[in-house]
Amino acid sequence: MHIVFGDSPTGSLKIALKESGLIQQENIINFSDLFSIGPILNLHDAQGFNSRYEWLRTHIRMDDEGIFTYETSFRQTILNIEQIPSHHLIVIWAGENAHEQTGLRFVLYLLKEKRNNIVMININEAYKTHFERPEIDFIPRCMGELSSGQLKQIYENEKNAHVLTQTERKAFEQQWVQLCNEKEVLRIWENNKIISVPENYYDEYIINTVKNFQQKKKHNDFIKSARIIGEVIGHLNQYIGDQFIHYRIIRLIMDGVLDMEGVPTAMRYYSIKIR
CATH class of the missing domain: 1.10.10 (Arc Repressor Mutant, subunit A)
Structure with missing residues (x-):
């Protein structure tokens, strides 16, 4: 079971799994959201989600259909994560950015009662290992900037990677508890950490x-x-x-x-x- 943060990387990963002949055996759960912006205060409970929903509705331009779809999609994604069978390997894709790293911690908190093996694929580390060239000045800001062909190669090489230990999982869960107590609506990635900053930061x-x-x-x-x-x-x-x-x-x-x-x-x- 793959967990991905965004529509674009989900589409690319679907193509990668199809080309690998795995699309029938492996499923993708997509968090169609942008976790670097908007409130995440206690997002794991109903009141926290309602606060985020209201902020997005009143600050970020979505049409009526888009905001309704967001609410339905978010709740369905939470349900899909809760219903992952206990014997499934979970692969979480996350790059070195506030969006995917916040999503990673949120999902690991949601999975805290599950005993599934969980592999995290860091797309930046994987890109450096398999594709980085001195003559090409490119660092992916998020998973969506990688092609389906690149994701296919990364998965073939990383799917048997290190399974998160209970200690590592607890550390991520605790980081989420700290993060979701902050009231800022903008987060950046700096020095390998998620930093909450004022909304007028830029x-x-x-x-x-x-x-x-x-x-x-x-x-x-x-x-x-x-x-x-x-x-x-x-x-x-x-x-x-x-x-x-x-x-x-x-x-x-x-x-x-x-x-x-x-x-x-x-x-x-x-x-x-x-x-």
Whole structure:
């Protein structure tokens, strides 16, 4: 039983298992979420989930269908994890980023009463072992940045890797207990740790990016917000998603730091500049 964090890596892993002839024997549980953003305070209980759901609904742009699907999908994923048969090997895929590492700790907490053997595949370590080349400057920020072919090769080499000991599992469970007591809504990965930071952590970087774009223009014109969001996301070594940057831009507009032209129903429909 594979546990994966995100729709894109789930799709790639499905192809990898199909090409390996394993798609009929091995299943994937997908946590369709982004754990680097949003509240995770006591997420393992109903009140914690409701708080996260409300924050996402009111801060991150999802249509009515998307937010309804999120709630249904989340609850079904929890149920799927609870119903994993005790004799199944569990393989959890996680890269060196706050999203997947938070998800890893959350899942291991949910599995704390189960006696299944659990293997964790660190996609960054696996990438270094099997694909890293001195002439290629690339470090995957998350599992979704690896191809199905790369995942196939990684799994073939890592599926018999070290099974987590009870001591290691307890350590991850305790880390989740500590993490889920924090109230911040933004997490980054730094020095091999999940760090909770204020939600305005990247505001200055967003503002400087807008300033740099404006300086390159002859006139003090508005800049498409999608270009700013793409530039910010492209240069961050963190995996926090474009919707969070979109949310912070809207907050900077509301606070009078940025001016807006257009309608912010989606990031491609409005432009911004420094007020």
